Amino acid sequence: MLAFILRRLLSGVVLIAVISFLAFMLLYMGGGDIARRILGENATAETVAKKTEQLGLNRPLLVQYGDWITSAFTGDLGRSWFTGELVTVGVTNRLAVTLSLVIGTTVISAILSVILGVLAARRGGAVDGTIQTVSLIGFAIPGFLIALFLVLIFAINLGWFKATGYIPIGTSFTGWLSSVTLPIVALSIGAIATVAAQVRGSVIDAMSRDYVRTLRSRGLGAGSVIYKHVLRNAGGPALAVLAVQFVGLLGGAVVVEQIFAIPGMGQLTVRAGSLGDIPVVMGLVIAFAIIVIVVNLLIDLAQAALNPKVRLS
Missing domain, CATH: 1.10.3720.10 (MetI-like)
Structure with a gap:
């Protein structure tokens, strides 16, 4: 039974990685101009560019996901963009x-x-x-x-x-x-x-x-x-x-x-x-x-x- 539980847990980890990858790609690819959405329509182009760089959204999507999944396995899922809460x-x-x-x-x-x-x-x-x-x-x-x-x-x-x-x-x-x-x-x-x-x-x-x-x-x-x-x-x-x-x-x-x-x-x-x-x-x-x-x-x-x-x- 212990072997069964370990196998299921391992397959669960793989499943979570697959689900997170698909969700990450869909959310970020369909998110539009995320920095402008956070700052509002009246934000200047310079402010938007600075916010984009601050959030790391100017990097390749796979690099962003790599950083996110690495932090996620340590229990760090980031902060809310709107409230700052962990x-x-x-x-x-x-x-x-x-x-x-x-x-x-x-x-x-x-x-x-x-x-x-x-x-x-x-x-x-x-x-x-x-x-x-x-x-x-x-x-x-x-x-x-x-x-x-x-x-x-x-x-x-x-x-x-x-x-x-x-x-x-x-x-x-x-x-x-x-x-x-x-x-x-x-x-x-x-x-x-x-x-x-x-x-x-x-x-x-x-x-x-x-x-x-x-x-x-x-x-x-x-x-x-x-x-x-x-x-x-x-x-x-x-x-x-x-x-x-x-x-x-x-x-x-x-x-x-x-x-x-x-x-x-x-x-x-x-x-x-x-x-x-x-x-x-x-x-x-x-x-x-x-x-x-x-x-x-x-x-x-x-x-x-x-x-x-x-x-x-």
């Missing part, structure tokens, strides 16, 4: 905020998806139809509409939660919980619908296998068969879907963080993209790539733990 600091500070939303959403989605998926697979009939219908509706409604609806009902009308803003967990746990509850619910609804459908299908498929009939013939109860044996075999496909959902939630957080005014990576992505702050955008690209690689590695390890037949190779 990119590493800015991304790290906002990473914790976004991950608190995404991880919270993933945990809630996993728990409720298993419950709903098993209920739909076991009960059938009206229960199955109701769960599938509700899941379909939850999947079809855009996340931003759900977020706006939650703000209107639970924040503005009822006043149960904060409508906007974010309180760090270190400052106040109850304040943090109040500030993340509605965003997590908004992100969870669509995720639950997708994963629950996968759990339902996997459980139905596993329950039709010969080993299930053998276990039942030995007198094991339905609950014991499902929760001790069926879910272990049905968990692999569900985990794969959950991993995809986790990555998708990072994108969904962009919209939700804007609606709830949460200072996470989504909000930073929108701001950096609109300003053309390329060092920050590059830092975000690297951060998202690392998260995706780590999540996929963890899912592979979890699938191997759930099902001994899965071999890490």
Whole structure:
């Protein structure tokens, strides 16, 4: 297993290098006159030329990328062109905020998806139809509409939660919980619908296998068969879907963080993209790539733990 992890980490490093190269070339080649965009249209040609030289933008693009990737491997991703903040600091500070939303959403989605998926697979009939219908509706409604609806009902009308803003967990746990509850619910609804459908299908498929009939013939109860044996075999496909959902939630957080005014990576992505702050955008690209690689590695390890037949190779 150690060899497998090392190989995956090595391939992850190569993948990050390829992604960073493509992103760097696309951003800088399509960035136009970057120095003038930073200084404004009224800047003189002399000032623009000086700024271009200061940023090193007058050098060949491959040389610029070489310097950037060399610094990146030491943890230095440069500074924001507009705020002067270290990119590493800015991304790290906002990473914790976004991950608190995404991880919270993933945990809630996993728990409720298993419950709903098993209920739909076991009960059938009206229960199955109701769960599938509700899941379909939850999947079809855009996340931003759900977020706006939650703000209107639970924040503005009822006043149960904060409508906007974010309180760090270190400052106040109850304040943090109040500030993340509605965003997590908004992100969870669509995720639950997708994963629950996968759990339902996997459980139905596993329950039709010969080993299930053998276990039942030995007198094991339905609950014991499902929760001790069926879910272990049905968990692999569900985990794969959950991993995809986790990555998708990072994108969904962009919209939700804007609606709830949460200072996470989504909000930073929108701001950096609109300003053309390329060092920050590059830092975000690297951060998202690392998260995706780590999540996929963890899912592979979890699938191997759930099902001994899965071999890490």
